[in-house]
Amino acid sequence: KPELKNMTTLPSPLYSGAAQIHMATLMNDPQLGFAWYEKLKANGAMPQSGNGAVMNAITSGSKGYGVLVDYMAIREKAKGAPIEFVFPKEGVSIVTEPVAMLKKAKNPDGAKAFIDFVLSDAGQRLVLKQGYLPADANLPAPEGFPARESIKLMPYDPAKALADTDANKKRFADLFGNR
Incomplete structure (x- = not known):
């Protein structure tokens, strides 16, 4: 959305294993794919190194929105941070x-x-x-999570993700720089 211009952050798959898994998952979704990252970039999204940096950007108020692993946001909310975590309707990547x-x-x-x-x-x-x-x-x-059965998991192929890691990282770096 245009009103969210420059207000979003995300972890970089160049630094974060969870972000690598998330990227591999999205790359195999025909509705999302790399276009999802291109749209984020076009709207001014700024990658941080990892999930901790994304959490800091959100809790400090320097960014209003972020792509983040669930438990971090849910823990911070429980500590009183004025944030909400939304499980996307499209589903979530499986980060174990x-x-x-x-x-x-x-x-x-x-x-x-x-x-x-x-x-x-x-x-x-x-x-x-x-x-x-x-x-x-x-x-x-x-506490703070939705019921387990309501969490929609997106398909993930670990062997393909591993095979595509270098190419995915290169595409990300080409788009966002080495962030």
């Missing part, structure tokens, strides 16, 4: 908080114990308490 063990881990037993804890009921309840959406669908969504 993975846990894994390296093949050459120096302490594989410790790593396995940690993974087992994170995936346990107690670990998933801690994830929920920290404001993240737990992997365990039997647990509720965190």
